[in-house]
Amino acid sequence: MNKLINSLFIAFVVLLVAGCAHQQSRQAADVSIIQSPNDERAYQYLVLPNELQVVLISDPEADTGAASLTVGAGTTANPVGREGLAHFLEHMLFMGTRKYPGVDEYGAFIKRHGGSTNAYTADNETTYLFDIRQQELEPALDRFSQFFVAPLFAEEYVDREKNAVNSEYQLKLKDENRRLLAAQQQVMNPDSPYARFGVGNLDTLADRDNSKVRDDLIEFYNTHYSANLMTLAVVGRQPLPVLRQWVEEKFSAVPNRHAQRFVPESTQYLASDLPVRQQVRPLKDTRSLEYAFPIPPLLQHYKTKPARYLSHFIGDEGKGSLLSLLKQKGWATHLSSGADAMDSTEAQFSVSIDLTSEGIKHVDEITGYLFGYVKLMSEQGIAKWRYAEQQKQADLGFRFKEKGASLWYVVGVSSALQNYPARDVLRAGSMKEVFDEQLIKEFLSYIRPDNMVMTVVSPEVQGDRVEPNYQVHYEVQRIPASLAADWRDTSVDPALALPEPNRFLPDQVALKPVPRAQPVPQMVRGMEKLALWHQQEDVFGVPRASFMFMLKSDMAND
Secondary structure: OHHHHHHHHHHHHHHHHHHHHHHHHHHHHOOOOOOOOOOOOEEEEEEOOOOOEEEEEEOOOOOOEEEEEEEOOOHHHOOOOOOOHHHHHHHHOOOOEOOOOOOOHHHHHHHHOOOEEEEEEOOOOEEEEEEEOHHHHHHHHHHHHOOOOOEOOOHHHHHHHHHHHHHHHHHOOOOHHHHHHHHHHHHOOOOOHHHOOOOOOOOOOOOEOOEOHHHHHHHHHHHHOOHHHEEEEEEEOOOHHHHHHHHHHHHOOOOOOOOOOOOOOOOOOOHHHOOEEEEEOOOOOOOEEEEEEEEOOOHHHOOOOHHHHHHHHHOOOOOOOHHHHHHHOOOEEEEEEEEEOOOOOOEEEEEEEEEOOOHHHHHHHHHHHHHHHHHHHHHHHOOHHHHHHHHHHHHHHHHOOOOOOHHHHHHHHHHHOOOOOHHHOOOOOOOOOOOOHHHHHHHHOOOOHHHOEEEEEOOOOOOOEEOOOOOOEEEEEEOOHHHHHHHHOOOOOOOOOOOOOOOOOOOOOOOOOOOOOOOOOEEEEEOOOOEEEEOOOOOOOOOOOOOOOOOOOOOOOO
16 A cells, blocks of 8 residues: 555656646746847747756758756856866866766767857856867767766866966956956955955965865855856757757756755945055056946846936937047047946946057046036936937847857847746847936936046056956045036036937838849949949848949059
8 A cells, every 4th residue: 555655646746847838838938038020040948847947949051050058157256265166177077977988978979060069157157168060969968968968077187277267367467357347356345245356276276275166166056057057058059859859868867956045145346445446557558547437236127228218328429429529638549438237236337548658648628527427418318219229229229139150149148038038039139129218317417426446557557456366456545525526517518419310320221122133233323433343132031231332543543
């Protein structure tokens, strides 16, 4: 009797699990991924029984088969004292699996069949990727999936890969971007994971009396590498049912540890430390000025993009723009602005200006002009018709989006699936659906002098402090309240103006029929010193034109 009861109970559990898996798959099948009208690929979203999310892409014209898997954990999840552990784990996953134990077996297989493979560790996610000849996509997926099913973390390769990580660190010691970030981390909240050294080296990855790095590595893997934190994108010429079968066979075995995604408990900057000015000495003869403003989280506002709205104007290069004024004065050569979504708890808005040797003498005045332009935006710049212009540009960009290489396409999809609903995963980066005036004003209110980290980069900086990992000389000063008040109350310079309405945005985008008798360019007009040729494009089907001019003149060499 007990055996019968046990058998019935087991059968019930199996049916319950199967029912849940079927329900999960059915719900996933109900999700229709919104794609560009110019995109002829077929898509399918599914969630495996282990909660791993997948986007399948069938493209009969794909250049290669490719796959990308993103894990929702990166350098910010490194334990204190084990800086670089996430990066080291990325390396160690390539060192063989239980099914394919050869240390170079995976990479050699990919390379032998005309493909490439790589991985990268970012702040909040780690992505693994490969592409390969279409015929070998299925066996490549089998090898790839084992990274997340049963890696060996072979002890004999620990020292080798620690040295590989250290070599990457050493190779970038003179990289100006790495050096600048390392210096900027010195003014961040020391309790924030964003303030920590992320790459790793032989010191941070060394074995200790009570802590071997391989043990810490395995603990990190078991904590964060869980199927419910993974997103996978696969593209191939095969039909969707074939791709689905392959993925279900190979990735359903990835363990679901029901992990929680790491969320920093401490903010990147402390309000009590702001505003602050940091001066950094570069290795090269370059001068720049950067502003960072902590702002609320952005991920939930992907349909409205308030920060993108603001950066559109601050980064403008036309008449009346901030850059135009700085160029007229001979102080700057380039300006860009944008926002980093970071994570679910905070984000950052930045403005970066490349300065001339004269411009570096006028940093305070440039800052005044920046906040003058912000005031102008606050008074006149938040308007529905301006949002509608940006909205039309975004809609046209998505509608006529051109196809890129398979490898980096799936990387973008697997990464986007970490943060956005599946239906919007292809268009989340370009969506602008709703004009929210109050939300835009709220985000603009954070671009103010008392909420600012200013970084001045110049060879003239002496630097009374030295950053330990990249040996960067820098200095830090609090910005006086009186100076911050002057910037806050600055008047708008008459030379500054918001962009005029964009009269080049099209209303008609329908293509004219392609003349059948035009296989080659036709001369439209021929004169003694002028020839005009034209051919209507008939392959890509997008309303874009390419203009090419060749000027020949005997006077050119004079």
